Amino acid sequence: MATMRVMTSSDAPALVQNGTKPRKADDAYDILKDLIITMQLKPGEPLDERSLIANLEIGRTPLREAIQRLSHEQLVVSLPRRGYYVSQLSITELQQMITAREVIEPQTARLAAANITVAEVCELRRIITDACAEFEGLSPAEILHRDLNFHSLIAEASRNRFLATMANELNTLMLRYWYISFTRTPHFREDFAKHHDLVDLLEARDEDGVYAEMQAHITRFRRRMSDAIATGGALSAL
Incomplete structure (x- = not known):
């Protein structure tokens, strides 16, 4: 890139x-x-x-x-x-933050499925659609901010301000790791489009389904970062 x-x-x-x-x-x-x-x-x-x-x-x-x-x-x-x-990056910090995401974000998504509004569902779809349509013209930072906005809106839809604050602070701190993942994912636009699966489950108010899908989403990220660590590159000095 x-x-x-x-x-x-x-x-x-x-x-x-x-x-x-x-x-x-x-x-x-x-x-x-x-x-x-x-x-x-x-x-x-x-x-x-x-x-x-x-x-x-x-x-x-x-x-x-x-x-x-x-x-x-x-x-x-x-x-x-x-x-x-x-601030420095480290493999230990990365592993701890992913573990924290695995605890916080699936539960946040479960609560969002129970509380999300039609307007919020529409906004989530707009974020995905616009990002995919404009992908080639967006900078990496702009794409990451779209992704952060997507996750932040789900957190807000949980109607639990404590969980939402923790999720947003954690994801903001993880943005550099998201960037590393982004630069090593050749089909990131297709991966971003998979966010529609989360929105479908939120719209259906499928609390168990969206919990499992968010877990799978974070697991895919963990796998990409494990591959990045194994192959060196941006994490070779950590």
């Missing part, structure tokens, strides 16, 4: 839903997060403030606000007297 160019503040969306310009800190956060997710800022790399301000065309205050948000999401860590660094 071709290397993505470094984004600047001009790449950020010009408008938000209420028609007003987004805050500069939001622009900085979105850009910096995508650079981390897609490994353009590598695990363990220091965040050089001057370089980021120049390259991203963003001010010091918005940048610092963005770094604080990313630190809260554990994508960035602060080292005493050394500054901020992109």
